[in-house]
Amino acid sequence: MKKNEKRSVGISVAVDLLVFTVEQERLKVLLIERAEEPFAGMLALPGVAVRSDEALDDAAARGILEETGLEDIYFEQLYSFGKVDRDPRNRVVSVAYMALVPQKDLHFHAGQRTSAAELVDVGQLLDSDTGLAFDHKDIISLGRERLKGKVEYTTIAFHLVDEEFTLPQLQRVYEILLGKSLYKANFRKKVMPLIEETEHSTSGDAHRPSKLYRLAEV
Template sequence: MENLPEHFDSLFSVDCVIFGFDEGELKILLIERNEAPFNGWFALPGYFVEPIEAIETAAQRILFESTGLKGIFMEQFYTFGALGRHPQGRVITVAYYAMIRLIGNKEVAPLPTAHFAKRAVWMSIKDMPELAFDHSRIFRKSFEKIKNKISYQPIAFELLPEKFTLTQLQQLYEVVLNKKLDKRNFRKKMLAYDILKELDEKQKGVSYRAAKLYKFDKRKYAKNFQKELSFTR
Protein backbone atom coordinates (compact mmCIF):
# COMPACT_ATOMS: atom_id res chain seq x y z
CA MET A 1 0.00 0.00 0.00
CA GLU A 2 1.23 3.48 -0.84
CA ASN A 3 2.35 5.50 2.17
CA LEU A 4 0.43 8.76 2.23
CA PRO A 5 2.24 11.90 3.42
CA GLU A 6 1.34 13.33 6.80
CA HIS A 7 -0.17 16.45 5.23
CA PHE A 8 -2.69 14.38 3.23
CA ASP A 9 -5.70 16.13 4.76
CA SER A 10 -7.20 18.30 2.02
CA LEU A 11 -10.97 18.49 1.66
CA PHE A 12 -12.98 18.45 -1.56
CA SER A 13 -16.06 20.52 -2.21
CA VAL A 14 -18.45 21.06 -5.11
CA ASP A 15 -19.74 24.44 -6.30
CA CYS A 16 -22.57 24.79 -8.82
CA VAL A 17 -23.10 27.69 -11.23
CA ILE A 18 -26.72 27.53 -12.42
CA PHE A 19 -27.82 29.97 -15.14
CA GLY A 20 -31.38 30.91 -16.06
CA PHE A 21 -32.92 33.41 -18.48
CA ASP A 22 -36.07 35.38 -17.66
CA GLU A 23 -37.66 38.58 -18.97
CA GLY A 24 -34.61 39.49 -21.03
CA GLU A 25 -32.14 38.99 -18.18
CA LEU A 26 -29.53 36.32 -17.57
CA LYS A 27 -29.80 35.15 -13.97
CA ILE A 28 -27.75 33.03 -11.61
CA LEU A 29 -28.88 30.90 -8.70
CA LEU A 30 -27.32 31.91 -5.37
CA ILE A 31 -27.68 30.91 -1.74
CA GLU A 32 -27.38 33.12 1.31
CA ARG A 33 -24.95 31.41 3.68
CA ASN A 34 -26.14 30.53 7.16
CA GLU A 35 -22.83 29.72 8.83
CA ALA A 36 -19.29 30.98 9.25
CA PRO A 37 -17.17 31.79 7.42
CA PHE A 38 -18.98 34.40 5.32
CA ASN A 39 -22.21 34.09 7.29
CA GLY A 40 -24.88 36.20 5.55
CA TRP A 41 -22.93 36.44 2.28
CA PHE A 42 -24.29 35.27 -1.05
CA ALA A 43 -22.49 32.28 -2.53
CA LEU A 44 -22.82 29.63 -5.20
CA PRO A 45 -24.69 26.49 -4.13
CA GLY A 46 -21.92 24.28 -2.81
CA TYR A 47 -20.57 22.27 0.10
CA PHE A 48 -18.18 19.49 1.07
CA VAL A 49 -18.01 16.08 -0.60
CA GLU A 50 -18.55 13.15 1.76
CA PRO A 51 -15.61 10.69 2.12
CA ILE A 52 -17.53 7.82 0.46
CA GLU A 53 -19.26 9.94 -2.19
CA ALA A 54 -18.48 10.35 -5.89
CA ILE A 55 -17.98 13.94 -7.08
CA GLU A 56 -20.90 13.73 -9.54
CA THR A 57 -23.21 12.36 -6.84
CA ALA A 58 -22.14 15.11 -4.46
CA ALA A 59 -22.92 17.79 -7.05
CA GLN A 60 -26.51 16.58 -7.43
CA ARG A 61 -26.98 16.13 -3.67
CA ILE A 62 -25.60 19.55 -2.75
CA LEU A 63 -27.64 21.34 -5.41
CA PHE A 64 -30.80 19.58 -4.20
CA GLU A 65 -30.14 20.26 -0.52
CA SER A 66 -29.35 23.95 -1.03
CA THR A 67 -31.99 24.85 -3.64
CA GLY A 68 -34.52 22.02 -3.94
CA LEU A 69 -33.66 21.52 -7.63
CA LYS A 70 -33.35 17.90 -8.70
CA GLY A 71 -32.27 16.04 -11.82
CA ILE A 72 -30.42 18.98 -13.38
CA PHE A 73 -27.76 18.02 -15.92
CA MET A 74 -24.52 19.75 -14.92
CA GLU A 75 -21.18 19.80 -16.69
CA GLN A 76 -17.90 19.85 -14.81
CA PHE A 77 -15.78 22.72 -16.12
CA TYR A 78 -12.90 23.58 -13.78
CA THR A 79 -11.10 22.77 -10.54
CA PHE A 80 -10.08 25.53 -8.15
CA GLY A 81 -7.31 24.74 -5.69
CA ALA A 82 -5.51 27.98 -4.86
CA LEU A 83 -3.93 28.16 -1.43
CA GLY A 84 -6.00 30.25 0.95
CA ARG A 85 -9.23 30.05 -1.05
CA HIS A 86 -10.93 28.81 2.14
CA PRO A 87 -10.03 30.60 5.42
CA GLN A 88 -10.34 27.42 7.51
CA GLY A 89 -7.97 25.15 5.62
CA ARG A 90 -7.06 23.54 2.32
CA VAL A 91 -10.23 23.00 0.26
CA ILE A 92 -10.15 22.02 -3.42
CA THR A 93 -13.44 22.61 -5.20
CA VAL A 94 -14.75 21.03 -8.38
CA ALA A 95 -17.02 23.45 -10.25
CA TYR A 96 -20.05 22.53 -12.33
CA TYR A 97 -22.33 24.66 -14.45
CA ALA A 98 -25.80 24.22 -15.90
CA MET A 99 -28.20 26.22 -18.06
CA ILE A 100 -31.86 25.58 -17.29
CA ARG A 101 -35.29 26.85 -18.23
CA LEU A 102 -36.71 28.97 -15.44
CA ILE A 103 -40.27 27.88 -16.21
CA GLY A 104 -41.07 25.42 -13.43
CA ASN A 105 -37.79 26.16 -11.65
CA LYS A 106 -38.37 29.68 -10.30
CA GLU A 107 -39.36 28.56 -6.82
CA VAL A 108 -36.19 27.54 -5.03
CA ALA A 109 -35.52 26.96 -1.33
CA PRO A 110 -33.01 25.00 0.76
CA LEU A 111 -34.12 21.79 2.44
CA PRO A 112 -34.46 21.99 6.25
CA THR A 113 -31.37 19.78 6.52
CA ALA A 114 -29.22 22.30 4.60
CA HIS A 115 -27.98 24.15 7.68
CA PHE A 116 -25.40 26.02 5.60
CA ALA A 117 -28.00 27.80 3.41
CA LYS A 118 -30.49 30.37 4.73
CA ARG A 119 -32.27 30.90 1.41
CA ALA A 120 -31.87 30.45 -2.33
CA VAL A 121 -32.59 33.19 -4.88
CA TRP A 122 -32.41 33.84 -8.60
CA MET A 123 -30.45 37.04 -9.17
CA SER A 124 -29.65 39.01 -12.32
CA ILE A 125 -25.95 38.84 -13.09
CA LYS A 126 -26.06 42.64 -13.37
CA ASP A 127 -27.06 42.90 -9.69
CA MET A 128 -24.77 40.20 -8.33
CA PRO A 129 -22.65 41.34 -5.35
CA GLU A 130 -19.17 40.14 -4.45
CA LEU A 131 -19.59 36.49 -3.47
CA ALA A 132 -18.16 34.46 -0.59
CA PHE A 133 -14.80 32.67 -0.89
CA ASP A 134 -13.56 32.80 -4.50
CA HIS A 135 -17.04 32.26 -5.92
CA SER A 136 -16.94 35.49 -7.93
CA ARG A 137 -13.92 34.07 -9.76
CA ILE A 138 -15.71 30.76 -10.28
CA PHE A 139 -18.69 32.63 -11.72
CA ARG A 140 -16.48 34.65 -14.09
CA LYS A 141 -14.79 31.47 -15.30
CA SER A 142 -18.15 29.79 -15.97
CA PHE A 143 -19.54 32.86 -17.72
CA GLU A 144 -16.46 32.99 -19.92
CA LYS A 145 -17.08 29.36 -20.84
CA ILE A 146 -20.72 29.81 -21.86
CA LYS A 147 -19.87 33.05 -23.66
CA ASN A 148 -17.42 31.13 -25.85
CA LYS A 149 -19.58 28.04 -26.20
CA ILE A 150 -22.78 29.87 -27.16
CA SER A 151 -21.06 31.15 -30.30
CA TYR A 152 -20.61 27.69 -31.82
CA GLN A 153 -22.97 25.27 -30.03
CA PRO A 154 -26.77 25.53 -29.61
CA ILE A 155 -26.66 25.75 -25.81
CA ALA A 156 -28.83 28.90 -25.84
CA PHE A 157 -31.92 26.76 -26.40
CA GLU A 158 -31.44 25.17 -22.97
CA LEU A 159 -32.27 28.54 -21.40
CA LEU A 160 -35.26 29.49 -23.54
CA PRO A 161 -38.83 28.23 -23.15
CA GLU A 162 -39.63 25.26 -25.38
CA LYS A 163 -41.53 27.68 -27.63
CA PHE A 164 -39.86 31.03 -28.20
CA THR A 165 -39.75 34.03 -30.52
CA LEU A 166 -36.78 35.09 -32.61
CA THR A 167 -36.65 38.28 -30.55
CA GLN A 168 -36.24 36.25 -27.34
CA LEU A 169 -33.49 34.22 -29.00
CA GLN A 170 -31.63 37.34 -30.11
CA GLN A 171 -32.04 38.98 -26.68
CA LEU A 172 -30.40 35.98 -25.05
CA TYR A 173 -27.40 36.08 -27.39
CA GLU A 174 -27.01 39.82 -26.87
CA VAL A 175 -27.10 39.47 -23.07
CA VAL A 176 -24.54 36.66 -22.98
CA LEU A 177 -22.22 38.21 -25.57
CA ASN A 178 -22.76 41.74 -24.20
CA LYS A 179 -23.13 43.26 -27.64
CA LYS A 180 -25.88 44.38 -30.00
CA LEU A 181 -26.54 42.08 -32.96
CA ASP A 182 -28.00 43.16 -36.27
CA LYS A 183 -31.60 41.93 -36.28
CA ARG A 184 -31.80 41.12 -39.99
CA ASN A 185 -28.46 39.28 -40.17
CA PHE A 186 -29.10 37.34 -36.97
CA ARG A 187 -32.48 36.07 -38.12
CA LYS A 188 -31.22 35.28 -41.60
CA LYS A 189 -28.37 33.19 -40.21
CA MET A 190 -30.50 31.35 -37.65
CA LEU A 191 -33.16 30.44 -40.20
CA ALA A 192 -30.56 29.45 -42.81
CA TYR A 193 -29.19 26.75 -40.49
CA ASP A 194 -32.62 25.09 -40.70
CA ILE A 195 -32.59 23.98 -37.06
CA LEU A 196 -35.63 26.04 -36.02
CA LYS A 197 -39.13 24.69 -36.51
CA GLU A 198 -41.68 27.40 -37.23
CA LEU A 199 -44.92 26.70 -35.35
CA ASP A 200 -48.45 27.53 -36.34
CA GLU A 201 -48.71 29.56 -33.14
CA LYS A 202 -48.11 33.10 -31.95
CA GLN A 203 -47.45 34.74 -28.61
CA LYS A 204 -50.40 35.08 -26.28
CA GLY A 205 -51.22 37.66 -23.65
CA VAL A 206 -48.99 40.43 -25.02
CA SER A 207 -50.00 44.06 -25.52
CA TYR A 208 -47.99 44.39 -28.73
CA ARG A 209 -48.25 42.58 -32.05
CA ALA A 210 -47.85 38.87 -31.34
CA ALA A 211 -44.79 37.26 -32.92
CA LYS A 212 -44.43 33.78 -34.39
CA LEU A 213 -43.21 31.00 -32.14
CA TYR A 214 -40.41 28.56 -32.93
CA LYS A 215 -38.91 25.38 -31.48
CA PHE A 216 -35.36 24.07 -31.65
CA ASP A 217 -35.25 20.94 -33.81
CA LYS A 218 -32.76 18.68 -32.00
CA ARG A 219 -33.15 15.82 -34.47
CA LYS A 220 -32.40 18.00 -37.47
CA TYR A 221 -29.41 19.52 -35.73
CA ALA A 222 -28.00 16.10 -34.80
CA LYS A 223 -28.62 14.74 -38.31
CA ASN A 224 -27.32 17.63 -40.40
CA PHE A 225 -24.44 19.03 -38.37
CA GLN A 226 -21.43 16.97 -37.42
CA LYS A 227 -19.29 20.01 -36.72
CA GLU A 228 -19.54 23.24 -34.79
CA LEU A 229 -21.53 26.16 -36.15
CA SER A 230 -20.90 29.87 -36.01
CA PHE A 231 -24.04 31.47 -34.61
CA THR A 232 -22.69 34.97 -34.07
CA ARG A 233 -19.91 35.61 -36.56
Protein backbone atom coordinates in the same frame (compact mmCIF):
# COMPACT_ATOMS: atom_id res chain seq x y z
CA MET B 1 7.37 7.93 -6.16
CA LYS B 2 6.37 5.35 -3.62
CA LYS B 3 2.98 3.77 -3.82
CA ASN B 4 1.61 5.28 -0.64
CA GLU B 5 2.54 8.77 -1.77
CA LYS B 6 -0.19 8.48 -4.39
CA ARG B 7 -2.74 9.10 -1.68
CA SER B 8 -3.19 12.76 -0.87
CA VAL B 9 -4.03 13.43 2.73
CA GLY B 10 -6.20 16.11 4.22
CA ILE B 11 -7.89 17.40 1.07
CA SER B 12 -11.66 17.59 0.88
CA VAL B 13 -13.55 17.75 -2.38
CA ALA B 14 -16.63 19.92 -2.84
CA VAL B 15 -18.85 20.76 -5.77
CA ASP B 16 -19.90 24.39 -6.08
CA LEU B 17 -22.82 25.28 -8.29
CA LEU B 18 -23.43 28.14 -10.67
CA VAL B 19 -27.15 28.06 -11.40
CA PHE B 20 -27.64 30.60 -14.18
CA THR B 21 -30.93 31.93 -15.45
CA VAL B 22 -32.15 34.96 -17.39
CA GLU B 23 -34.64 37.07 -15.45
CA GLN B 24 -35.88 40.54 -16.30
CA GLU B 25 -33.49 40.77 -19.25
CA ARG B 26 -30.41 40.05 -17.13
CA LEU B 27 -28.17 37.06 -16.58
CA LYS B 28 -28.58 36.02 -12.95
CA VAL B 29 -26.95 33.49 -10.67
CA LEU B 30 -28.40 31.76 -7.62
CA LEU B 31 -26.63 32.77 -4.42
CA ILE B 32 -27.23 31.97 -0.80
CA GLU B 33 -26.58 34.08 2.24
CA ARG B 34 -24.30 32.22 4.59
CA ALA B 35 -25.74 31.70 8.07
CA GLU B 36 -22.50 30.69 9.74
CA GLU B 37 -18.78 31.29 9.79
CA PRO B 38 -16.64 31.60 7.84
CA PHE B 39 -18.08 34.49 5.82
CA ALA B 40 -21.34 34.57 7.83
CA GLY B 41 -23.81 36.99 6.29
CA MET B 42 -22.02 37.05 2.93
CA LEU B 43 -23.32 35.73 -0.33
CA ALA B 44 -21.92 32.45 -1.64
CA LEU B 45 -22.56 29.83 -4.29
CA PRO B 46 -24.49 26.81 -3.11
CA GLY B 47 -22.38 23.68 -2.85
CA VAL B 48 -22.14 20.17 -1.47
CA ALA B 49 -19.35 17.99 -0.16
CA VAL B 50 -18.64 15.11 -2.53
CA ARG B 51 -19.40 11.77 -0.90
CA SER B 52 -16.79 9.07 -1.24
CA ASP B 53 -19.26 6.80 -3.04
CA GLU B 54 -20.52 9.48 -5.40
CA ALA B 55 -19.20 10.58 -8.79
CA LEU B 56 -18.52 14.30 -9.29
CA ASP B 57 -21.39 14.60 -11.77
CA ASP B 58 -23.74 12.87 -9.31
CA ALA B 59 -22.72 15.26 -6.54
CA ALA B 60 -23.49 18.17 -8.88
CA ALA B 61 -26.91 16.72 -9.72
CA ARG B 62 -27.64 16.19 -6.03
CA GLY B 63 -26.64 19.74 -5.17
CA ILE B 64 -28.82 21.17 -7.95
CA LEU B 65 -31.76 19.09 -6.74
CA GLU B 66 -31.21 20.20 -3.14
CA GLU B 67 -31.01 23.87 -4.02
CA THR B 68 -33.61 24.15 -6.75
CA GLY B 69 -35.82 21.06 -6.53
CA LEU B 70 -35.00 20.43 -10.19
CA GLU B 71 -33.86 17.27 -11.92
CA ASP B 72 -32.93 16.83 -15.55
CA ILE B 73 -31.66 20.33 -16.11
CA TYR B 74 -28.59 21.04 -18.17
CA PHE B 75 -25.28 21.24 -16.36
CA GLU B 76 -21.62 20.88 -17.17
CA GLN B 77 -18.36 20.95 -15.29
CA LEU B 78 -16.67 24.33 -15.41
CA TYR B 79 -13.28 24.17 -13.68
CA SER B 80 -11.64 23.00 -10.47
CA PHE B 81 -10.46 25.64 -8.02
CA GLY B 82 -7.55 24.47 -5.94
CA LYS B 83 -5.69 27.25 -4.18
CA VAL B 84 -4.43 26.15 -0.78
CA ASP B 85 -6.09 28.83 1.34
CA ARG B 86 -9.40 29.22 -0.46
CA ASP B 87 -11.29 27.86 2.55
CA PRO B 88 -10.02 29.05 5.95
CA ARG B 89 -11.28 25.92 7.73
CA ASN B 90 -9.47 23.19 5.84
CA ARG B 91 -8.12 22.35 2.42
CA VAL B 92 -11.00 22.06 -0.01
CA VAL B 93 -10.70 21.55 -3.75
CA SER B 94 -13.87 22.85 -5.37
CA VAL B 95 -15.06 21.39 -8.65
CA ALA B 96 -17.36 24.08 -10.07
CA TYR B 97 -20.31 23.17 -12.26
CA MET B 98 -22.64 25.45 -14.13
CA ALA B 99 -26.33 24.72 -14.63
CA LEU B 100 -28.67 26.59 -16.97
CA VAL B 101 -32.38 26.80 -16.37
CA PRO B 102 -35.22 28.88 -17.84
CA GLN B 103 -36.44 31.30 -15.20
CA LYS B 104 -40.00 29.97 -15.08
CA ASP B 105 -38.72 26.51 -14.04
CA LEU B 106 -36.78 27.92 -11.13
CA HIS B 107 -38.67 27.71 -7.86
CA PHE B 108 -35.72 27.48 -5.57
CA HIS B 109 -36.01 27.07 -1.86
CA ALA B 110 -33.58 28.12 0.84
CA GLY B 111 -31.71 25.22 2.39
CA GLN B 112 -31.38 24.74 6.13
CA ARG B 113 -27.78 25.83 6.08
CA THR B 114 -28.59 29.19 4.64
CA SER B 115 -30.79 32.03 5.68
CA ALA B 116 -31.73 33.05 2.17
CA ALA B 117 -31.37 32.16 -1.48
CA GLU B 118 -31.70 34.79 -4.18
CA LEU B 119 -31.05 35.52 -7.81
CA VAL B 120 -28.31 38.10 -8.26
CA ASP B 121 -27.50 40.10 -11.39
CA VAL B 122 -24.15 38.74 -12.61
CA GLY B 123 -23.02 41.86 -14.45
CA GLN B 124 -23.81 44.16 -11.55
CA LEU B 125 -22.13 41.80 -9.10
CA LEU B 126 -18.92 41.47 -11.08
CA ASP B 127 -18.71 45.20 -11.76
CA SER B 128 -19.21 46.05 -8.08
CA ASP B 129 -16.87 45.87 -5.11
CA THR B 130 -19.22 43.46 -3.34
CA GLY B 131 -17.21 40.64 -1.86
CA LEU B 132 -18.40 37.06 -1.96
CA ALA B 133 -17.47 34.20 0.33
CA PHE B 134 -14.39 32.14 -0.58
CA ASP B 135 -13.22 32.55 -4.22
CA HIS B 136 -16.80 32.46 -5.43
CA LYS B 137 -16.55 35.72 -7.33
CA ASP B 138 -13.75 34.22 -9.42
CA ILE B 139 -15.90 31.17 -10.09
CA ILE B 140 -18.81 33.34 -11.26
CA SER B 141 -16.49 35.38 -13.45
CA LEU B 142 -15.10 32.28 -15.14
CA GLY B 143 -18.61 30.86 -15.56
CA ARG B 144 -19.83 33.98 -17.33
CA GLU B 145 -16.79 33.93 -19.60
CA ARG B 146 -17.29 30.25 -20.49
CA LEU B 147 -20.97 30.84 -21.18
CA LYS B 148 -20.21 33.78 -23.44
CA GLY B 149 -17.61 31.77 -25.33
CA LYS B 150 -19.86 28.76 -25.83
CA VAL B 151 -22.81 30.81 -27.07
CA GLU B 152 -20.84 31.45 -30.24
CA TYR B 153 -20.24 27.84 -31.22
CA THR B 154 -22.78 25.68 -29.37
CA THR B 155 -26.52 25.62 -28.66
CA ILE B 156 -25.96 26.27 -24.95
CA ALA B 157 -28.17 29.39 -24.96
CA PHE B 158 -31.21 27.26 -25.72
CA HIS B 159 -31.10 25.96 -22.15
CA LEU B 160 -32.12 29.44 -20.96
CA VAL B 161 -35.34 29.70 -22.97
CA ASP B 162 -38.47 27.59 -22.71
CA GLU B 163 -38.69 24.51 -24.87
CA GLU B 164 -40.80 26.52 -27.30
CA PHE B 165 -39.75 30.10 -27.90
CA THR B 166 -40.22 32.98 -30.28
CA LEU B 167 -37.30 34.25 -32.32
CA PRO B 168 -37.22 37.59 -30.46
CA GLN B 169 -37.08 35.70 -27.14
CA LEU B 170 -34.14 33.63 -28.32
CA GLN B 171 -32.36 36.67 -29.74
CA ARG B 172 -32.70 38.52 -26.43
CA VAL B 173 -31.07 35.63 -24.58
CA TYR B 174 -28.19 35.60 -27.07
CA GLU B 175 -27.79 39.35 -26.67
CA ILE B 176 -27.85 39.17 -22.88
CA LEU B 177 -25.19 36.44 -22.82
CA LEU B 178 -23.00 38.16 -25.40
CA GLY B 179 -23.48 41.60 -23.88
CA LYS B 180 -24.26 43.25 -27.21
CA SER B 181 -27.08 43.85 -29.67
CA LEU B 182 -27.34 41.61 -32.71
CA TYR B 183 -28.72 42.41 -36.14
CA LYS B 184 -31.96 40.52 -36.56
CA ALA B 185 -31.09 39.28 -40.06
CA ASN B 186 -27.64 38.02 -39.05
CA PHE B 187 -28.99 36.39 -35.94
CA ARG B 188 -31.69 34.55 -37.85
CA LYS B 189 -29.25 33.36 -40.49
CA LYS B 190 -27.12 31.91 -37.73
CA VAL B 191 -29.84 30.13 -35.73
CA MET B 192 -32.26 29.06 -38.47
CA PRO B 193 -30.27 25.88 -39.27
CA LEU B 194 -30.51 24.92 -35.58
CA ILE B 195 -34.24 25.29 -35.02
CA GLU B 196 -37.58 24.15 -36.39
CA GLU B 197 -41.07 25.60 -36.33
CA THR B 198 -43.64 24.14 -33.99
CA GLU B 199 -47.39 24.13 -34.74
CA HIS B 200 -47.92 26.70 -31.99
CA SER B 201 -47.97 30.46 -31.80
CA THR B 202 -48.04 32.89 -28.92
CA SER B 203 -51.52 34.05 -28.07
CA GLY B 204 -52.13 37.41 -29.67
CA ASP B 205 -52.77 39.77 -26.78
CA ALA B 206 -52.23 43.25 -28.09
CA HIS B 207 -49.65 41.97 -30.58
CA ARG B 208 -49.79 39.80 -33.60
CA PRO B 209 -49.24 36.16 -32.61
CA SER B 210 -45.64 35.01 -33.05
CA LYS B 211 -44.58 31.62 -34.28
CA LEU B 212 -43.02 29.34 -31.70
CA TYR B 213 -39.85 27.42 -32.51
CA ARG B 214 -37.88 24.68 -30.85
CA LEU B 215 -34.34 23.34 -31.09
CA ALA B 216 -34.19 20.91 -34.02
CA GLU B 217 -33.31 17.28 -33.49
CA VAL B 218 -29.79 16.66 -34.71
